[in-house]
Amino acid sequence: MRGARQGDAVSSRHGPEAARLRARLAEARHVLAAGVALDAAAVFAAVRDEAAALGLAAERADALLGLGDCALESGEPARARDLFAAVEHLLAAEPLPRRVPALRGRATAHLLAGELRYCAHLLERTVRELNASGLHAPDALLLLHTASIAPYMDMGAHVRAAHAAQLALALAPQVNDPALVAGMYRGVARTLIAEGRTAEADASLAKAQELCAQLHLRTDLAHCHWMRGYVLAQNGELDPAEGELRTARGILTAKRAALFTVQVEVELADVLRRRGRTGEAEALLRPLLSSSALGAERGAVHAGGAHRLLGLIAEERADTESAEEHYCAALSLLERTGAAGDLADLCRLLGDLLRRTGRVEAALDAYRTGLGHRAAPGTTTLGPAPTAPAP
CATH class of the missing domain: 1.25.40.10 (Tetratricopeptide repeat domain)
Incomplete structure (x- = not known):
């Protein structure tokens, strides 16, 4: 296989099949956003196999990317990491912005596995390469800067996290994908909490929550409730914090997002103990x-x-x-x-x-x-x- 460029030529020879697979990928993405990752994974796997049989590298890469996202939501960071690495290999000949979602996914898998430093290193390296390339890719840069906030905060690198948040906010007007913008607002809220700007953090979360509700992004909506519960708990408002964390837990349990569910349960247990x-x-x-x-x-x-x-x-x-x-x-x-x-x-x-x-x-x-x-x-x-x- 010579990469996705050869796959694009194949796509032109299999136009109807490629279009049908793209429609199924969109369907799987909808299921992942609003339904259960396991159901979405079945569709992504079927598309992956069919795309491989037809030699459609681009569709196969997107199916593998979807499977990686499903593995993250299902709480399988090691499997997700391998799937994202396979996407990077498949798209090796493509411009860097095309590979950024897979790189970000692999970094997130390392974060969920507790490898904070390597996660931050991977994201930083990709940002440097993207800036050096001279390519105009605001969506890719927004995705990378937003993803950097969590490992920086967990490592105690608050200045770096705040800088990443500022860069993400500056990029937002150039980005047309509301899902990316929603994730950015949620990430920015965490840096505001660390700076003691609770009201601004809550306003940022409200923007994220509104976008997630409009787009039916159930997992992202759960993360908004989760973060709001965290904000309230940090502020000593334990009764509403418990309510927000229980709401997040209910959504994640319904979606069978196993790892995220148990992480919320730890934070809920902290509120209950307090x-x-x-x-x-x-x-x-x-x-x-x-x-x-x-x-x-x-x-x-x-x-x-x-x-x-x-x-x-x-x-x-x-x-x-x-x-x-x-x-x-x-x-x-x-x-x-x-x-x-x-x-x-x-x-x-x-x-x-x-x-x-x-x-x-x-x-x-x-x-x-x-x-x-x-x-x-x-x-x-x-x-x-x-x-x-x-x-």
Whole structure:
């Protein structure tokens, strides 16, 4: 196979077949947006096989891209990563903007697997290549800058996240795809939260939510409710936060978006615990960890969050041994991800626990670990880059 350019020539010889497959791809996209990923995946797989038999590379690439998106929604980041890589290989001879959706999808798969640094690296590299190419591709750049916000925020790189959000906002007037713009508004909201601009974050989410409702983008709509619940929880408004998170959970459960559902459940459990409903929170969390719904390869940041919450619940019951076990399990998960803010908070909790039980040296080690992760290369004014904390 010589890539999608040869496929375009084949498409001209199979005009009616190509048009029919494009219509089926549009149908599958509609099912993915409004229905269940598993149903959409069946259509994408059928189109992929038929396009391969006809030698229609462009249609085959779009079918594989759809299958990758279905795998992301179904909570299979490793499979999604492989599918997106196959799309990139198939489109290797195409201009970079044509490959950006697959590159962004692969980066998102790494994010969901907890590989935050590699996700950010992949997106940054693609932005540099796209800017160097001189191609006018506002849709592709908007997609990349929006996707960069989440890993930057999770790594504690708030300045970079805010810069990506500014670039995305500047590109929005040049973009005609409302789904891309909706995703941008949702991403921008997270940077506004970090800056304490809660009212502006809520307004940005309202714009995203309106667009998602108009376009029947059910998963994206769930993410809007999820983010609004997060905003409210950060602001201490726990009753409406619980309502928003339960709405998000209901939509995601109906769509069988397994990984996103359990991530929302961790954040819902946090709200329940803070409202004094510890038993309900624990009932949500324990099945997530015992069934491997979350772990090192699937939602590692939220898996660490689940252990953190169970550690807090154990501390409230004066079960110091269990609390320490959960904090250490969370630390093991989060250290692999580079989620700086979560790591710093967890090291503080573990250090305080160790100090209260008389293990001062161990407590100091925990505090040093947290500080070491906060002091990354490029964050200090003087001297060489900070060294990583000892194991």
